[in-house]
Amino acid sequence: MKIASFNINGVKARLPALLEWLREARPDVVALQEIKSQDSTFPREPIEDLGYNVATHGQKGFNGVAILARRPIEDVVRGLPGDPDDAQARWIEATVAGEAGAVRVCCLYAPNGNPAPGPKYDYKLAWMARLEAHAAELLAREEPTVLAGDWNVIPQPEDAADPEAWREDALFLPQSRAAFRRILHQGWWDALRTLHPEKGLYTFWDYQAGAWRRDHGIRIDHLLLSPQAADRLRACEIDRHVRGGEKPSDHAPIWAELEI
DNA sequence: ATGGTTGATCCTCAA
Numbered sequence: 001m002k003i004a005s006f007n008i009n010g011v012k013a014r015l016p017a018l019l020e021w022l023r024e025a026r027p028d029v030v031a032l033q034e035i036k037s038q039d040s041t042f043p044r045e046p047i048e049d050l051g052y053n054v055a056t057h058g059q060k061g062f063n064g065v066a067i068l069a070r071r072p073i074e075d076v077v078r079g080l081p082g083d084p085d086d087a088q089a090r091w092i093e094a095t096v097a098g099e100a101g102a103v104r105v106c107c108l109y110a111p112n113g114n115p116a117p118g119p120k121y122d123y124k125l126a127w128m129a130r131l132e133a134h135a136a137e138l139l140a141r142e143e144p145t146v147l148a149g150d151w152n153v154i155p156q157p158e159d160a161a162d163p164e165a166w167r168e169d170a171l172f173l174p175q176s177r178a179a180f181r182r183i184l185h186q187g188w189w190d191a192l193r194t195l196h197p198e199k200g201l202y203t204f205w206d207y208q209a210g211a212w213r214r215d216h217g218i219r220i221d222h223l224l225l226s227p228q229a230a231d232r233l234r235a236c237e238i239d240r241h242v243r244g245g246e247k248p249s250d251h252a253p254i255w256a257e258l259e260i
Numbered sequence: 261a262t263g264g265t266t267g268a269t270c271c272t273c274a275a
Contacts, residue, residue, distance in 0.1 A: 009267070012267090206275090207266055
């Protein structure tokens with residue numbers, strides 16, 4: 001089963017690029033972030049025409065997440081547990097069956113947090129703390145589980161082309177990286193780093209200042225695997241070429257092949 | 261050091 005994560009930065013503006021990538025990459029499950037769409041205006045039909053079921057958790061204007069899957073999408077949970085007053089659409093999780101078992105796919109869009117310090121950074125850290133609590137519950141189920149999404153965290157200096165440029169950014173501040181590590185150290189496996197120790201692997205290049213042309217990227221989209229999923233990991237890659245396409249998102253897709 | 265871009269919307273904000 002090929003499971004992908006892709007921050008598409010607006011599903012309506014990105015529809016041609018999304019459809020082209022779906023046709024080419026043929027993922028079984030996709031976690032989409034920043035759909036910037038309400039559920040009622042999400043362009044379901046052209047995606048369903050390619051053979052995907054669609055589950056959305058959108059809101060007006062910003063944020064918004066969705067799961068696409070060739071097999072049925074079951075037991076859907078919308079919204080990150082832990083704060084019923086949180087109106088931001090940043091979490092959807094569901095179960096998808098494979099040929100040899102099922103996988104729980106959690107699609108997350110963590111808060112950016114800039115400017116830091118400030119209320120947005122406080123919200124980022126509070127959201128990460130809620131994620132930490134829910135991730136522990138998921139791990140305790142001892143099932144194949146994937147935390148797939150835009151984590152808005154650069155885990156290590158080698159995950160940025162120019163780490164010094166990010167030194168005071170919410171994506172790279174010590175507290176942000178510590179929050180990511182606390183979750184990782186519960187027992188999750190960073191799928192990309194499990195198979196690829198090399199430098200220069202990025203998933204995001206800013207639209208500004210020629211970041212793509214100069215390869216000034218960062219790695220902020222991550223697939224974290226429960227041990228039961230990590231045991232079945234066969235491949236993990238970034239579809240970097242998608243960032244160089246027509247009207248691209250500022251993120252590239254990342255995917256893992258699991259023997260499920 | 262600064263500036264640079266994109267998307268959705270009610271024209272500025274978020275990234």
